Amino acid sequence: MTIGIAGAGAFGTALGVALARDGRAVQLWARDAAAVAQMQASRENPRLPGVTLPDTITLTAALDPLFACETVLLAIPAQALSGFLGDYGARLSGKALVACCKGIDLGRMTGPASTIRDLVPDAGAAILTGPSFATDIARGLPTALTIACADDASCALLQQLLSTPTLRLYRTTDITGAELGGALKNVMAIAAGVTIGAGLGESARAALITRGFAEMQRLVTQLGGQAETLAGLSGLGDLVLTCTSAQSRNYRYGLALGAAQDFNTTTTVEGIATASALRQLSLDLDIDLPICTVVADLTTGRTDVKTALHALLSRPLKEE
Ligand SMILES: NC(=O)C1=CN([C@@H]2O[C@H](COP(=O)(O)OP(=O)(O)OC[C@H]3O[C@@H](n4cnc5c(N)ncnc54)[C@H](OP(=O)(O)O)[C@@H]3O)[C@@H](O)[C@H]2O)C=CC1
Numbered sequence: 381m382t383i384g385i386a387g388a389g390a391f392g393t394a395l396g397v398a399l400a401r402d403g404r405a406v407q408l409w410a411r412d413a414a415a416v417a418q419m420q421a422s423r424e425n426p427r428l429p430g431v432t433l434p435d436t437i438t439l440t441a442a443l444d445p446l447f448a449c450e451t452v453l454l455a456i457p458a459q460a461l462s463g464f465l466g467d468y469g470a471r472l473s474g475k476a477l478v479a480c481c482k483g484i485d486l487g488r489m490t491g492p493a494s495t496i497r498d499l500v501p502d503a504g505a506a507i508l509t510g511p512s513f514a515t516d517i518a519r520g521l522p523t524a525l526t527i528a529c530a531d532d533a534s535c536a537l538l539q540q541l542l543s544t545p546t547l548r549l550y551r552t553t554d555i556t557g558a559e560l561g562g563a564l565k566n567v568m569a570i571a572a573g574v575t576i577g578a579g580l581g582e583s584a585r586a587a588l589i590t591r592g593f594a595e596m597q598r599l600v601t602q603l604g605g606q607a608e609t610l611a612g613l614s615g616l617g618d619l620v621l622t623c624t625s626a627q628s629r630n631y632r633y634g635l636a637l638g639a640a641q642d643f644n645t646t647t648t649v650e651g652i653a654t655a656s657a658l659r660q661l662s663l664d665l666d667i668d669l670p671i672c673t674v675v676a677d678l679t680t681g682r683t684d685v686k687t688a689l690h691a692l693l694s695r696p697l698k699e700e
Pocket residue numbers: 387388389390391392410411412427455456457458460463464480481482483512513514515647648650
C-alpha cells in the first residue's frame with residue numbers, strides 16, 4: 381500500500397524517509413513543481429540537508445497520485461490545513477487522513493484532527509504528534525510518537541502502518557488531548573525561549589514549563605480531553621523537548637524575542653498564530669490561560685518582556 385504525504389517540508393520528508401527505509405512506498409507531494417523537480421534530480425530536500433531520499437519515495441507536484449493513496453499524511457502547517465482541505469476535501473473523502481501538524485486554526489479555533497473531521501466528515505481523522513525533530517527521524521534515531529484517532533481499531537491499523545523499528549507509535553482515542561498538547565507546547569516553547577533570551581534564568585524556565593503544563597491541563601480537561609494524554613508523549617514529552625532544545629524553531633524564536641533580536645520571518649513557527657487563537661479561546665470560554673495570553677501579546681507587539689513578566693509575577697498568590 382502506498383502512503384501519501386502532502387507537504388514536502390522538513391517533517392513530511394522525514395516521515396517519508398523513515399517509512400520508505402522500512403519498505404513502504406511513499407508518494408510525497410509538494411505544491412511547488414520547480415522544487416519537486418530539483419528534489420527529484422538531487423534526491424535531497426534543502427529543508428532536510430544531508431539526507432538522501434530513498435528510491436521508494438516518489439516526488440510529485442501533481443495531485444492525482446496523492447489522491448490515489450488510501451492513507452494520506454497531511455504535513456503542511458496548521459494554518460494552511462483548512463485551506464488545503466477546503467480545496468481538496470472532496471477528493472480525500474473516505475480516506476485515512478493523518479494530521480502531521482501542531483497548532484490551532486485561527487479562523488476555526490480547532491486543532492488539526494478536528495479540522496479534518498469538520499471539513500471531511502467521512503474521512504478517518506487522525507493526528508500524529510509528539511516529541512520528534514525531523515532531522516532525528518530522518519537520521520533513524522529512536523523516536524516515539526502518539527497516534528490519535530477516535531476509533532481504536534482504525535488507530536491500531538495506523539499504528540502498525542506508520543511504525544518502524546526506530547519510530548515507535550503509541551495510540552490513543554483521545555484526539556482532543558493529543559491535538560491540544562501539540563498545539564500548546566509550541567506556545568510554551570516560545571515562552572521558555574523568551575525566558576532564557578531575556579536572561580531570566582533556568583529556574584524561571586523550569587517554573588514556566590511547570591505552570592505551562594498546568595495551563596495545558598486546565599484547557600484540555602475543560603475541552604473534554606484527558607489529563608493522562610497530556611502526561612504522555614504528545615503533551616509532557618513534546619513540552620520538555622521543545623522548551624529545552626535550540627533545535628526547536630518555536631524556542632529559537634522565543635530566544636530572539638527575549639533578546640530583542642531579529643528572526644527569519646519565513647521560518648515555520650506554529651506557536652505564533654496558535655498563541656493568538658488561545659488568547660481568543662481564553663476570552664471566549666473564560667478559561668485562565670495567562671502564559672498563552674502573554675505570549676500572544678508579546679508576539680503581536682501588544683506588550684514587552686518587562687511588562688509581560690510583571691503581569692505574570694503580580695498575579696494573586698494561590699494554591700498549586
Ligand atoms: N520540523 C520538525 O521537526 C517537526 C515539525 N512538525 C510539524 O510539522 C508541520 C510542518 O512543519 P515543517 O515540515 O517542519 O515545516 P517546513 O517549514 O519545513 O515546511 C512546510 C511545508 O508546508 C508547505 N506548505 C505551506 N503552506 C502550504 C499550503 N497552503 N499548501 C500546501 N503546502 C503548503 C511548504 O511548501 P512551500 O515550500 O511551497 O511553501 C513546505 O513544504 C508543522 O505543524 C510542525 O509543527 C512536527 C514535528 C516535528
